[in-house]
Amino acid sequence: MNTIDLLNNHRSIRRYKSTPAPQELIDRLIEAGARASNTGNMQLYSVIVTQQKENIEALSKLHYGQGSTAPLFLTICADVNRYHHWCRLRGCDEPYGNLLWLLSATVDASLFAQNICVAAESEGLGFCYLGTVMYNTAQIATLLEIPKGVVPVITLSMGYPDEQPEQSERLPLEGIVHHEKYHHYSDEDIEEIHRLREEWPFNREMVKQNGVRNLAELFTTKRYPRKDNEAISAALKEFIAQAGFDSK
16 A cells, blocks of 8 residues: 555554554654654654553543553653753753744654654554643643653554544545635635535534534534633643743
């Protein structure tokens, strides 16, 4: 299977076989991740590899039970701690604890993670991105003994798939591609862009089960409501400050 077909056939895997991936394979996946493009060739990321059962159970709890059958967790972090340590040893300034470098490190970590994911699928592994890393960041950092200057930004559960789920729907290209300049959407554009998503059988069933009027209301009142967004954002902002990043 070529790379484009591999990417187009991606499915998030949430149930895994107990068979662990060989350490040699995990190392090769991480090496592939490290070949990703990054800011200034600084590689402002780290990855914490979790394989011990008790640690996986503890991490899974912080992700609301997700990944409980996975034999492998990868917690990928934006990391300026390593660079600051090097700068101190060389008698230099430590100028990376700010918003610019938090965002740069997050981009680096994301590219690193995506390389790992593509490599993993090419080797027959499945994975699921756990967005809940942003929900319990401080607790995850405490569990993994993460120091100042390091922020967990991506968690992947990974292993050999024990399911073959249907693919999730995606927006049409017309919904995300802008030619030359940003195209300002009309009401008709938005209706057409979201039509497939709103008609997707799974989404229609979720709307029905939750007793809401439409998919947008499901997102804004059930899945990601304002009160949760604001509470999580406040906790995340507090953790980022404690991690040594000045966001001003």
